[in-house]
Amino acid sequence: MEKHYDSLVENTSSVLRLMKYRVAPPSGDSVQLGLVAHTDKSALTILCQNQVQGLELLTKQGNWIQVKLPEASFIVFVGDALKAWSNGRLHAATHRVMLKGDKERYSCGVFLVPKEEVTIEVPQELIDKDHPLLYRPFKFSDYFSYFVSNITDDALELYAGL
Ligand SMILES: O=C(O)CCC(=O)C(=O)O
Numbered sequence: 001m002e003k004h005y006d007s008l009v010e011n012t013s014s015v016l017r018l019m020k021y022r023v024a025p026p027s028g029d030s031v032q033l034g035l036v037a038h039t040d041k042s043a044l045t046i047l048c049q050n051q052v053q054g055l056e057l058l059t060k061q062g063n064w065i066q067v068k069l070p071e072a073s074f075i076v077f078v079g080d081a082l083k084a085w086s087n088g089r090l091h092a093a094t095h096r097v098m099l100k101g102d103k104e105r106y107s108c109g110v111f112l113v114p115k116e117e118v119t120i121e122v123p124q125e126l127i128d129k130d131h132p133l134l135y136r137p138f139k140f141s142d143y144f145s146y147f148v149s150n151i152t153d154d155a156l157e158l159y160a161g162l
């Protein structure tokens, strides 16, 4: 893995995004959707938030669990690009934001995104008889365009899965 570290750093741009979740107007529901369930398309995402919780993760068994982030901590998500590069060995967790209470929620994310021209290709070392190749090589920007015009939960499998 160290062998690939430099190319990962050279081939990604970091995008910083601040997100604000407004307090939802009162309604019958005590919990409201703040951000729809998704996997990140990036390679890696590093997130932090203010004291207002709300992040939820989908377990592999299909249950939503609330993530209670301690103050001043970060959470790191593997995105689709790294999942594909790792031949599916790293899991891109589906997550969403659910809001309750009367405080605004803020979060801040650094998204490490492969540069336009980068091709995501599984390294030979990550393919063997127990780990057959799962994804064909693809240009990240083509995958991103595909996702934008076909928003679906299993975009990576549909686009690049073998
Ligand atoms: O606001 C959060 O905690 C999550 C944001 C997120 O998942 C995203 O921007 O991809």
Ligand SMILES: [Fe+2]
Pocket: 038, 039, 040, 045, 095
């Ligand atoms: Fe996300």
